[in-house]
Structure formats: C-alpha cells, structure tokens
Amino acid sequence: MKTEDLALFHRIAETGSLIEAADLLNLPKSTVSRRLQALEDELNIKLFHRQSRSMTLTSAGSHFYQRSQNILAQLDETIFEMTNDDAELSGHLRIQMFPIHSMKTLMQAVFSFMDMHPKLTLEVIHSSESVDMVKHNLDVAFVVEPALDTLDLVVRTIFTTELRFYASPQYLAVHGIPKTPKEIESHNVSLFRLSNGKVFNELWIGSEQEVRVKGNFCSNSVEVAVEFALQGRGIVYAPAEVVAEHLENGELITLLPEIEAHLGECFLAYPSRRYVSLASRRFIDYIMQELAPNGVPTNMSTEVDKRRTCNASRKAFSEDVQLFP
Template identity: 30%
Template sequence: MDFQNLYLFVRVVERGSYIAAATELQIPTSTLSRRIQQLEEDLGYKLLYRSARKLSLTEAGRLFYNRCHSLYADLVDATSGIDSELTSPSGKLKITAPVSLANELLNPWFFEFMTEHPGIELDLMLLNRNIDLKDEGVDIAFRIGEIGIPDWISRPLFSSRFCLCASPDLVERLGMPASLEDLARYPIIASRRSPSWIFTDREGTSHELQIRPRLIFDELRTAADAVAAGIGIANLPHYVVDDALEKQRLVSLLPDYRPQSREVQMLYPHRKYLPAKVRLFIDFIMERIEGYRGDEASG
C-alpha cells in the first residue's frame, strides 16, 4: 500500500471535493482520483461516492476517515514539534560534566549561554562518575580522558595540563624534592581514579610512579584545599591551581618532570540533523574554548 494515498484521501474528504483538494495539493484532478481508486483497491472497500453535485463517504469510508484523521493529526503535531525543535533555539538541554570541571571552568559559560538564550533551559547533571548518556537522555556530555562512545561524536576541547604541587609550609618542613624518588617521603593526595602518576622528563622518557595516598578524593577543589592546608602533595589540573600558584599559596614541584596531560572532550549524539539548541550550544562552547586556548598558550 502507498501510504501517501491515505494523506490524499484525508485531504479530499476535508476539502469536500476532488477539485478543491487537487487545487490545494497542486496535482491534476485525474491523478488524485486515480490515487484514491488505488487506495480503495488496496483496502478492498469503496470509500467515496462521487456525484455531479457532491462527494460523500461510504460507511467504510467514514470509519476509515475517522481512524486516518486522528492518526494524521497526531503526525502533523509531531512533525510540527520536531520542526520547531530543529529550527528554533528553545526548550531543554540536558548536560552532564564532572563536578570540578564545571565549578572551575564551565559554569560561567553555562550561565552566559542562558543569559544570551533565555528560551533555552539547562538541566545540569554534575557528577564525578560516568553515566549511560543515552539512557539518561543527555544532549551534551563533557568528559576528561580518552573516551569513545558508539554513535556519539567526540569533540576535543583542550589538553588539560597538570601540576605537581604542595604548600610552602609543607616544603619548608620536608624540603624541596629533587627527584621522583624523593616523593616517597611526602604524604600523597590522589584521585580515586589515579592509582599512579605518569611524568615525562626533559629527555622525553616516561616515568610511572606508584602512589600510596594518605588522602583520596573525588572532587578537585577539595584536593586543592587540602594541599593548601599542608596535608600533602597532589597532581592537579592547572585550571584548578593556577590562581593559587600565582598568589604563591601553592608551589610547583619537580620542574624537570612534566605530569601527563588529559584530554577534555565534548560529546553529543551523532545525528544528521541536530536540534538548533544543541548546535547553538556547541558553537557557543567552541567559541569560548578558542579564547581559553589562547589564554593557555600565552600563559
């Protein structure tokens, strides 16, 4: 069955004649009549009585129209809603990101985006664990590290540089370390997800340091506060500790060893037609990232 004929049938009934429907649809009346006849043959029922003066429905035609009309109305509503969603920047965006990445970097951008686009609502899921993005109905996800998800586009944002740091008081008590081996005499503050630290020396050689933390954390700001309080040393992203380093509340350790960086990515579903609100948000974030990269390069 050609389901387009169902649509033609509904238009004929609603317009009350083949001529009116054919004029609206911009097709020949003979073509329209032939398509309705084909529908009747496919169904095995006569749907319309046609006379010189008027068009009327058969009993089968009336029952069929009542069913088709409601389905057609639902389809029109759905199509209209999708069209609005795809073309108009409005509605809800569900976004997930690690807590510290949001608090230290992304939140001001989120708020600026909402100010510029008052028709868009943000549903922020700030979590320090990965969730099933599809099951949760997520539109945009921010992730740290090399993460690949089937049917999702991964957009690299920037390489997050890390800094091995301590408080001036701790360094005064225990001395400034001269090698990775010296770190064994320091209390360690480490992420639950990082059982080891990886460094690259000036010759490009990689070194992996197994650690036994005194304090384990999930949230970076807590770790930075613990370092500033002299609890121990930690390997933290520059976007968390740059201000404290500049104000000398923290000091950088082992300049000859560069901690391994981690990639920050933005993920979104692989779709041929992204909703306008999603495209708008992606473009907005990429503009802010360009500025952030410039600041990082100059710093």
C-alpha cells in the first residue's frame, strides 16, 4: 500500500467528493478513481458508498479512516524525529490568509520559508471565509479571533497590534471630534464583514470599554476601510501600522488618544481533527520562531498552546448589526 494512496483516500473522505478531491490534488478525476479502486481491491473492502454527486464512507471505510489517521501521523512523526532541522522538505502546503494587518510581514516569512525549501510548493488562498479546513485541504491559516467561532482549530498567537479609531480632518471639521467612547456610537463608522455574514459592530477601546458602532459602509478589507476614512466619509477602526503613514502626513487623526489602544491578536491556526504533515510542522515552527511574541521559539513536539474549540458566541461582532443609521 502506498502512503500517497492512503493520503488520497483521506482527501476523498474529507471532501466527500471525488471531483473535489481531484481538484484539490490537481489530478485527473480518472486517476483519483483508479487509485481509489486499486486501494479497495488491495484491501478487499468497499470504502465508499458512491452516489452521483457525493461519496460517503461505509462502516468499514469509516473505521479505516480513523485508524489510518494514526498511521499517517505516526509515519510523519517518525520522519520528523529522524530528520535533522536542515533537511530539505518537499510536498505542497495550502495556506489560507485572512485579510488581516501585517500582510507584508507574513508574506515575507512565507517566502523566506520557500527559499529555505526549494522543493516545497505553496498555495496561498486570500479569503475572509470561515471554512472547514479539513474539507478544503487547508494545512494552515492566518486568522483573527472573530474568524475562529465556527472553526475547530488549534490556534497559536503570532503577534498583536494596537487598534484605535481614526478619522480625517475633513470629517471631523463637519461632524465634530468625539470626546468620549460613547460619542463614537453616534458617528458613521466603517464596518467589517466576514464572508459568513457576521459584521464587526462591537469594538473595544482600550482593555475594558466597548462601543456598539453603526455606519453606511461595510467591507472585508482593512485597506478599503482606511480609504473610506481618508475620503472624509467617516471613522475607521484600524491597526496602528496600517495608518502610520497617514497619521504622519496629517491625513488621519487619532481619536481618544488619551485612552490606551486595544491589543488585537493574529493567530496561526490548523485543524485539530487531522494529522499535521512534516512540512506543516516545520512551517509552523518556523513562523512561531520568526513572528511569535518576544521571538521565543516554540517546537511542535513540546507544544503547550491550548486547543480551542471555538463554537461559543463572541462579542466581537453581531449578526443583527444596523448598517444604515
């Protein structure tokens, strides 16, 4: 039995579709079907119930999937233990990148990792959609906390950023400068919507105060939201590094500067119900070493980060947001 065919079986089981698995693996459907049939013939069991548009595991297939997960994990763990840190990696990594701050810093780290391992190929999917990482064959994702509510993930903080409210002099000249957090609620604030429909409308000022904002403009891009503020159309809630240049040249002004900034977190995440490949392990270790707070290296074999099952409701956003005041 080839480990490649075992991994292919897992992709079919996780996507529930021969066509989707073939697309994810960049293989012809006929090749995937032939290799699956060869695996079933070798095992002398039927792994899937085949419908016109979907594939569901048989009882034997489900048992084999659960048991073979451990086999794949143990195989990768053995390779991981036997391979020194300088060994060249191969394979393919699929990374989801949410529209978050410090995109340039993250991509510099990704490209540096590629330079270290020229045989490795990477695919970056830029999306704000909270998806099933297992089904979509995603190895790693860079996300912000509100995106974690529907995902069963292991998450590790890689850095924090200062979040504040900003507005242009033109907007403030017409609408006045808010003097208290409560006054922010009466202004037009650019909102941020995830593709699952949820909108940020409850935002933190400092570490304890929370305001419920509303506005006539919504986007899934921080840069677009900042442009909204630059055009004098309203207030934006943004990371400090994104607006630094605009503050320096006077295009934007910090609101409520006497109140400490709220510290927002960016996470590296990966599925909790799937084995982590050797390439993923090395990539996660590298990102944590390069970007983790205080530069403290973290090793996957001694991981102490808590596994979060993020299904609880969050106060960071609300579905019943008022978009048009």
